[in-house]
Amino acid sequence: MTVLVVSGQLAQALREIRERSGLSLAALAARTPYSKSSWERYLNGKKPAPRQAVAALCELTGTPPGRPLALWELADAEWSGRARPVPVAAPVAAPVSAAVEPDRPVSPARVGVRWWAVAGAVAGVVVACLATAAFLGGKPDGQSRAATEPLVRNPGCRAAGCEGRSPVAMGCGGAGMITTLATHTASGGRRLELRHARLCHTLWVRTTGLLPGDRVELSLPTGHTQQVTAEGGRDAGQYLATPMTAGDSGTGARICLEVPGGRRECFTG
Numbered sequence: 001m002t003v004l005v006v007s008g009q010l011a012q013a014l015r016e017i018r019e020r021s022g023l024s025l026a027a028l029a030a031r032t033p034y035s036k037s038s039w040e041r042y043l044n045g046k047k048p049a050p051r052q053a054v055a056a057l058c059e060l061t062g063t064p065p066g067r068p069l070a071l072w073e074l075a076d077a078e079w080s081g082r083a084r085p086v087p088v089a090a091p092v093a094a095p096v097s098a099a100v101e102p103d104r105p106v107s108p109a110r111v112g113v114r115w116w117a118v119a120g121a122v123a124g125v126v127v128a129c130l131a132t133a134a135f136l137g138g139k140p141d142g143q144s145r146a147a148t149e150p151l152v153r154n155p156g157c158r159a160a161g162c163e164g165r166s167p168v169a170m171g172c173g174g175a176g177m178i179t180t181l182a183t184h185t186a187s188g189g190r191r192l193e194l195r196h197a198r199l200c201h202t203l204w205v206r207t208t209g210l211l212p213g214d215r216v217e218l219s220l221p222t223g224h225t226q227q228v229t230a231e232g233g234r235d236a237g238q239y240l241a242t243p244m245t246a247g248d249s250g251t252g253a254r255i256c257l258e259v260p261g262g263r264r265e266c267f268t269g
Helices: 003-021 025-031 036-043 051-061 066-079 090-099 108-135
Strands: 178-185 191-197 202-208 215-219 225-229 254-258 264-268
Touching: 003 036, 003 051, 003 066, 025 036, 025 051, 036 051, 051 066, 191 254, 202 215, 202 225
Parallel strands: none
Antiparallel strands: 178 191, 191 202, 215 225, 215 254, 254 264
């Protein structure tokens, strides 16, 4: 698979995610750490997208990140050169073979010439490897050459102004902006995460694994309550989040799951 094919597939996947979400480039820039012009380049395959940008787009739109991040790994291997074969090893084998022919007498002087040919070829391999390391930024851990964008944080609300609003729509749930205060696993493997956005001073619950009709409720000691209900097949297996409520601590928070025809399960914090 060539770099054009892989990066093209990644860009197409990112465009599809954005189109399904209905978010404009300006909205992406306002709610993620990346500028409008950066998103335009990522979505059109003009520039390698950082892994964090792919994760941020999935987080913002509630898209399962598995396939987009798998595509990113393939594309990154091509961008960084890690997937390319090393073509400089062949010249080493030829001088070595010529230097050790067992059935032909070789004069001492000629052996010396062939030894220096081998040494020169080996030196060429070393130089090529050093050049490759320099090309990759001299990082022994094989980090990607994909650009790291400066962080831009511009949430659409704060504290009480976020009450009852979507963490995705307001840009409070972007990658690197949240802390998971508690994680609970309810019946059927449903996952409930109490999340906190420091810049927005808000709390909400992100859920996965809900089935149609499942309802999740977040209650705080302040008396504020927010809830989300999974509706139809379109919500099955997707990330769903309750609206936000103002707060900076999970102390005393109560998360409850109601399943149609089942009992109510509640967790503290």
